[in-house]
Amino acid sequence: MGIVSPGFQGRPRSAEPALPPGQYLTQDFPVLSAGPTPRVSLDTWEFVLSTEDGREFRWSWDELMSLPQETPTVDIHCVTRWSKLATTWRGVSLDTLLDGVDTAARYALAHSYGGYTTNLPLDDLRGGRAWVAHTFDGEPLPAEHGGPARLLVPHLYFWKSAKWVRGIRLFVDDHPGFWETAGYHDYGDPWREQRYQGD
């Protein structure tokens, strides 16, 4: 037994609600995919970070696995109003992947096997807030949830967490992604309920 019991740490529940406005709690793990589930072999899998001036940084699956790994436990919030608390993942922090990448970019566009894209400010990938996650609840991430690996950016609505992530392009200017082009909010902060453009 630890000295500090679970539940003793973290923000006081009376002061701050666990659920962002308009969200409900779910125990299961819904699947939301805009298209078919791509099947990506680990032999050919790669993650490519490209800069605004065309430099590319590549990691194979083995190279990703040889980087320092983290095990974040985070709450996730889907724009369709379900939230899931205290989900546990394993993956590589974007801080680690961006370390040593010299860039003047301010925006990022994540892109996936299968063609999905989503944009976010580069700053939101930093500060221990974003991961390339390959494990959920101690098991390899199931394909329907984005395996082999997905982006995990839990402080934004979950559509920003690109499944089957293949790479991130860095830009000086903002380039809206799939749902952002279709009318979803450019930033998507669940605590400010930024669901759609104009929210």
Ligand SMILES: Nc1nc2c(c(=O)[nH]1)N[C@H]1C(S)=C(S)[C@@H](COP(=O)(O)O)O[C@H]1N2
């Ligand atoms: N490549 C890809 N990533 C995606 C999506 C998608 O359709 N394709 N859907 C997004 C949306 S809208 C949500 S809510 C989450 C759902 O993740 P889940 O299916 O693991 O719950 O993935 C996000 N990432």
Ligand SMILES: [Mo]
């Ligand atoms: Mo979503």
